[in-house]
Amino acid sequence: MAVPVKNNSAAEKVMSKEYEKKLKKVYVWELPVRIFHWVNAAAILILLITGFYIAQPFVSPTVHTNATPSVLMSFMRNVHFYTAFIFTITLIFRFYWTFKGNKYARSYPHKKEFWTGVFEVLKYYLFLPNKKKHYIGHNPMAEFSYWIFVVFGSIVITFTGYYLLFEPTPHTWYAALFAWVPAVLGDSMSVRAVHHWVAWGFVIFTIIHIYMAFRDDWLGKNGSMSSIFTGYKTEEVDDEDER
Numbered sequence: 001m002a003v004p005v006k007n008n009s010a011a012e013k014v015m016s017k018e019y020e021k022k023l024k025k026v027y028v029w030e031l032p033v034r035i036f037h038w039v040n041a042a043a044i045l046i047l048l049i050t051g052f053y054i055a056q057p058f059v060s061p062t063v064h065t066n067a068t069p070s071v072l073m074s075f076m077r078n079v080h081f082y083t084a085f086i087f088t089i090t091l092i093f094r095f096y097w098t099f100k101g102n103k104y105a106r107s108y109p110h111k112k113e114f115w116t117g118v119f120e121v122l123k124y125y126l127f128l129p130n131k132k133k134h135y136i137g138h139n140p141m142a143e144f145s146y147w148i149f150v151v152f153g154s155i156v157i158t159f160t161g162y163y164l165l166f167e168p169t170p171h172t173w174y175a176a177l178f179a180w181v182p183a184v185l186g187d188s189m190s191v192r193a194v195h196h197w198v199a200w201g202f203v204i205f206t207i208i209h210i211y212m213a214f215r216d217d218w219l220g221k222n223g224s225m226s227s228i229f230t231g232y233k234t235e236e237v238d239d240e241d242e243r
């Protein structure tokens with residue numbers, strides 16, 4: 001049986017060389033953005049594992065005849081709290097870099113173009129006629145999801161987390177900073193529930209985020225996946241740079 005063989009004819013090779021000539025490397029993700037990405041990703045993973053353990057101790061459950069938590073539980077709680085501090089610092093840093101970084105690190109949700117961009121990308125994903133532009137950095141829809149999960153979600157999980165952390169020491173100045181949280185969310189139990197459900201929001205976000213990154217890499221052939229390690233994407237020279 002004849003097996004089809006890929007025929008790399010001279011014409012094809014010339015064409016691909018021509019095509020390669022049209023490609024350029026664009027420095028998209030600066031080092032601070034890449035460091036933030038990976039530290040934040042690692043912190044979220046550790047916070048999820050330790051957090052879900054605190055909620056439901058799946059190994060060596062903390063069922064005791066006295067009030068002493070198990071060694072493993074103490075360990076998980078300590079890891080959760082120290083990682084939470086790292087998580088907070090990286091968020092503050094990323095906020096600063098939104099103003100300091102290159103154009104791909106910035107976001108303009110107060111501008112009309114941002115929202116028209118979101119709707120055009122949405123129409124594109126729904127297979128509807130659209131005027132979606134070519135984006136080298138995040139597309140506006142991706143940015144919008146970061147505003148919801150990375151910004152709003154992180155703020156909610158951080159404030160609820162610090163409230164829970166300082167709840168046993170209500171007379172300290174740092175507990176006073178978060179004392180208003182249960183007034184907004186109900187009571188202490190609601191604060192814990194919100195903290196827990198936002199954690200599930202992070203799980204959903206992470207799954208979609210990884211899928212979309214692979215999809216972009218596969219369809220765009222632009223090195224999306226490697227770009228978060230190297231900083232560079234491969235784009236066509238003629239492509240309009242729409243951020």
Ligand code: HEM
Nearest residue numbers: 047048051052054055084157158161162164165196199202
């Ligand atoms: C600055 C950030 C954070 C702080 C200060 C913080 C703090 C806390 C505290 C104090 C608790 C309760 C511990 C206990 O009862 O012994 C807790 C529980 C938990 N945390 Fe965090 N946390 C933070 C971020 C996160 C993040 C980012 C996630 C996941 C993405 C997460 C997931 C959880 C979960 C699932 C629980 C268990 C909630 C429950 O009891 O149902 N936390 N956290």
